Amino acid sequence: MTGIKHIVWDWNGTLLDDNHAVLGAVNEVCGLFGREPIDLEHWRSTFRRPIVPFYEELLGRTFADGEWEQVNAAYERYYSAALPQCSLADGVPGLLHDWAATGRTQSLLSMASHEHLVPLIAERGLSEHFTRVDGRRFDTAKDSKAEHLIAHLAGLGADPETVVLIGDIDDDGHAAREAGARAILVASGIMSRERLEATGHPVADTPAEAVRVLRGR
Template identity: 45%
Template structure:
């Protein structure tokens, strides 16, 4: 069976950490929380997002607070998103992986209806055998259940978990991969601090080229 990479989007292929932190700070301002730097954000970020907000508040946000913060985040993120680009080397890495006879797909917790236009804007859809974004309300669940459905849809294409590597930027990506029996490589340029990623016990890469190299080694072992 051929090797397969499941790519994450935000903070991995799509270099949007600056926009994410700015939008998060706008959401914090809704309930009078102080802003975070990129470094502080990476050190404190949690998945699901509601846990991140709860840790900052010291309590669970009320339904009204959650709705205000969520709406503010998305409003500001969408205003900043189009100023973001791809992480360095993405086009070459995607082309090289497919050209080597392996396959790849994209699974994001970003809303599917927002994800597809972005992927198409960068002319990347042609590289993937499947593109899935989140179809349910965000902030309340991790990636594992979405990865289960994603791989089930890919099963007819001979994609097996044991020959699959998920490349993402947060601890939840590694947990999702473990849940389905796949491998994981974590990229340090996204939403989590390297120190947090290193605690999971999977390879941590500082570039996407290094992440792909680790992926090749994992499926060859």
């Protein structure tokens, strides 16, 4: 991890501890479609992108016209209600202060919608830490963060070889490789450590540990 000058942070499951809100929202969807609720370990062992076929497998059915919109509405309704009770990950915002104190920079990229994300980051008092904040601004055929990360780095004018993405799912690692950047994956989010380790990227227990790795501690 030598030569890293910039961190691109993921939000959900990385800087924001929202596992319980995600699971509750997923079980809201399960109830809507007559499926038994799942536990967190099931979710962490099965979640993947692209997200539509994943949900079809979870629910045991192919979506008819309009049903994916129902899934989104049910999920967002529950998640939005639970969001105020979600805390920041342990060590945040202190670890953001500490990284900035080294003279290096950081930004935030999430697959949450841009319109939802930007005011949320401001409400949490974190905007000042980031040189750029991007949510999902466009849809892609592969439903991956890769295209969004490439656009994000272009907007920053950053050399990918000096960038590390810190996120909590295997797609974060895939996106970093596609963009020519590096990744550290944290096992405190919505994907199991075993699945993260299978990517070949370094895995840390928490975002704070990921930063310690970068700082050589």
